[in-house]
Amino acid sequence: MFERRDHEDDAMVIFQPHGRRGSFKKGTSILDAAKELGVDISSVCGGRGLCGKCKVKIVKGSDYLSPADPSELKFLTKEEIEAGYRLACCAKIFAPCEVLVLVPERSRVGKQRLQTEGFEVPVMRFNPAVRKYFIEMSPPTLENATFDDEMVIKALAQHYNLLDVDFHYEVLRFLPKVLRDSNWKITVTVWKNTIIDVEPGDTTNRCFGFACDIGSTKLAGFLMDLNTGKVLSVAARMNPQISYGEDILTRLTYVLLNGWKGLEDLQKAVVNGINEMIEECCEKAGVKPEEIYETVFVGNTAMMMYFLKIWPEFVAKSPFQPPRMGGVNLPAREAGIKCHPRANLYFLDTIGGWVGADNVANMIVTKLFDSEKLGMCIDVGTNTEIGIGCKATGVWYSSCASGPAFEGMMIKYGMRAADGAIEKIAIDPETLEPSYRVIGDTKPVGICGSGIVDIMAELFKSGIIDWSGRFNKELAERTRRIRLGPDGWEYVIAWKEETASGEHDIVFTQKDVREIQKAKAAIHAVASILCKLHNVTEKDINVLYVVGAFGNYIDPESARTIGMYPEVPIDRIKFVGNSAGTGARMALISVDEREYITKAIKEGRIRHFEIAAYPKFNDEYVSSMYLPHKDLKRFPETIELIIRLGTHPEIKRALELKA
């Protein structure tokens, strides 16, 4: 960390959490200082104060920056203002001194769209199920001959204090040969209490495992070294089951139409993807698949059933009872996985309904059920799972079909997150002009999930849609971007000349708005109901864990503004990333973690609530359709900003009526 104050008049700017610092002249914006130091701060509009995405928190030295003016403040909620947030592009150095700037995660741009990442959480105890032991024995003589297997078992007890181990019967077959070929110096591979391999010589450093998150859409795989607990390589694939159906219910239909053969097809499809990932990971890391001695899998209930070939029909029918509560151990080869012939496969537990092992993995990472303070865990996708609770209350989990809208389905120009997808967007409330960023920095092709959430928030904040989600036709007078199209009113994000194909404008339509309203209403309704079950409100939620690859890219502020997330202080929103994958990895290297979570579920500390059993779901749903919510008191920060922006007279009137 260098100190470089060139001039007496310069200020020292220090960026956290990076730790980078530098000396800058008066008049330099924080955003420019960051660029100079290589600190990445998101900016969609190019630093022109139009998108509001470059928010930073001034921890120290706010008095030495230019004061915020209304054009900046319109992007900041009251709490943010009180907490010292500024737009980095607008906050300029005013006087020499030290300025300490915290760049929150959501303002960072540099995240790659690898759904494989997640934050690292240490396991309670490093304790993989597989271990290797090297033993050297003296060849038997006529005087002391006993049995090949007994010699090995005794040596393990004597040198490593391993008791109650026994051989997998297959290993007995070649044990006599390996012992003599190796001159009685062998490496024994033990899974729990079973000897699953013997090899000549010392191979103890070659002990690997594979953790995998089977998402409905994406697979993520991690090759790990079971001696060190480190990730050696990662891989990702689209879930090949997509060719049998985009979502889990379409795939279920495929099974119902094709019986056990259909279930086999689904299983073979996903196993192909998994094995490709294994090969890729092994290639990258210089590991052979036969050196993978255990595989751990997570996925929702449907993924579990399609993978283990469990008849899935009844989870989709009332009372939606899943087949299996606890984790499942089986020989990996029985599932067709490419790894050691006697490797174990462990699929984590199920919480209930469609809330499955992927959320169990989330619980391993967040340990919400052990938390002193109330928290919420949300995994947004085609199905969204939400868990709310803490140690005192236990955690209740529910899920809803938020629909594929966040994946880009059902949205006119919706698409998956790939090159050409608009991933971030802001609309200037005055000019109603958009600024956006495209994945891959190419010309835009369409808009992906995070961009969709953004545009909903921006359309709302700027008043283009009212709180019921209806386009304000009057604003058509202010810009030709608001117009009547073939599907109703629409907002033009990009004129066709700007786009990649050049064939059509990229718009967001009234129908698109309704789709997102429905999706976010389902999610919010579930969150509300879970709070009611706990006799708490959103105000009591201390931390909101956003898990899942998708959640990583959704701007939490946008999600909050439209009423998808409850109004939890932004500071308390934690991005966990692909915590399903993280949890799978933790379970792989720690049997303690597996047992601990199984125990928590068995003891009822993590439970499922069947939303369909809640009589007032529809009421909650309808109220949640509003932006942000029919009950405005539930989103005070957002409403305060809206009022300040002056873009929603109908809201102002509603409040005045209530008062």
Next chain:
Amino acid sequence: MFERRDHEDDAMVIFQPHGRRGSFKKGTSILDAAKELGVDISSVCGGRGLCGKCKVKIVKGSDYLSPADPSELKFLTKEEIEAGYRLACCAKIFAPCEVLVLVPERSRVGKQRLQTEGFEVPVMRFNPAVRKYFIEMSPPTLENATFDDEMVIKALAQHYNLLDVDFHYEVLRFLPKVLRDSNWKITVTVWKNTIIDVEPGDTTNRCFGFACDIGSTKLAGFLMDLNTGKVLSVAARMNPQISYGEDILTRLTYVLLNGWKGLEDLQKAVVNGINEMIEECCEKAGVKPEEIYETVFVGNTAMMMYFLKIWPEFVAKSPFQPPRMGGVNLPAREAGIKCHPRANLYFLDTIGGWVGADNVANMIVTKLFDSEKLGMCIDVGTNTEIGIGCKATGVWYSSCASGPAFEGMMIKYGMRAADGAIEKIAIDPETLEPSYRVIGDTKPVGICGSGIVDIMAELFKSGIIDWSGRFNKELAERTRRIRLGPDGWEYVIAWKEETASGEHDIVFTQKDVREIQKAKAAIHAVASILCKLHNVTEKDINVLYVVGAFGNYIDPESARTIGMYPEVPIDRIKFVGNSAGTGARMALISVDEREYITKAIKEGRIRHFEIAAYPKFNDEYVSSMYLPHKDLKRFPETIELIIRLGTHPEIKRALELKA
């Protein structure tokens, strides 16, 4: 039991153990009385007092029978005379009274040559590893829905107090369907703690198991009802591995020449035979193979390795260390056995060297290692295994290659026990004429194992061969049955006109005698050495268990006379029959028996002694070549009879020299 004394002068004769009784006139022989009452007593010569095979013990009333004369006494040893034995054909009712006659097992003729039988021994506790439970549950509702598997596990705990059970993963696949198709009334099949099946409705009475003895030559299979512990049907086959080699070492050579493929060939061969037996047993009993939920196997170490495909090479090389001590559990389907898809296969423990699970089974039946008094257990075959010991000393086991002579191999007209085989034979010491019985009562084809042992004894007792095994040429003057043939001196058992083929006389040659001398010498040497290890002599042996199908048919008196068995009092020789099969059945219906024997072996209470490690084996062997033994003091009863018969002047001289 009827009392029918027709005449005051009649005697009441009661036969034990049958309990049959009847009233008979003076002058009736015990043999005729027996025939009248349907009590079977062996007679080879047709009641003419020529074969000595109809021995019975007069428990009460010996004074009321005709006195024994020398022509009868020449068949009885001193101890037999003292114990009250008579030839049933010679002992005639003399006076009215009650006569109680005990017919010892060896004098009974009615035994079928099914090697499947063995005596029944109650298990320490009826405790099969598989049990079925019928449970009725209420369908879940939205209010109380949990998990399919949890409902079953809870119901088992609640209604049957079964704790810590879990599902085999495969059962989870169809569990949801079975539950709903059956309206939540199912039968759960549990093996130890694992649920291996669920079926609609109540099938609890359909629970079966299969026990099997894999002999080198013969397979024996038993289908059992695991609810009752009863045998439902039995089957037998020649071991198909014979086509790869007559004996275990020839088969080993096949493996060494053909590698793992060779081992697979052997395994497939025996499994074919086993599955045929299963089909036959199932057909006879009206059971489906899929209703067999566990299979238990025994066999010697070679049979174990060829069946489980364990590399067998090194058991045949010094220090002869076997691969596996304890029992082996594996999925039966992995061995290709035709039964329930998730049935377990249990192969019993190994004692050491070639002494394997078949002798472990013998120990389950005889519990020699728990016996207060010293005992011996002998299993005669191509390999003979002998165990000697008691509770205080533990049991030592050894084996020797007695060779296939007892199977009829290497004997000129030797054959396996089948129709046409001479199975019992006696030679009148005066006329030197034979009486014999043929299996199937057909014309003779050859002579089988029991007949071979008999003829050795008879040739010896009658003096046709001397104690060194050499033919006495002088006796050729007394009968043309003793003559010089192409292979040296020989005794004609049957003239060609009497035989089935009519093409050649059936003879027993000098070479044949040598073969049997070698075979019995190996056996007796092993027994001697084991006694020496224990610091005991044959006199201390309280009971001799003759196990194995073959041993059932050998006349123990003949075996003792030639010095194959040690001179244990005839009363104390117990026929256990196919105790390997019995022990396998006991292990099948009682896990306690499995654990108890494993514990005994692990604690060293049943141990193996490697005969090859005994330096003086050759000395013992050579001494044991003599008939009955070089050291005459070891066979006092036999010698006393020989002296009384006056057929061995060389022995008489040897004794006088010693005195």
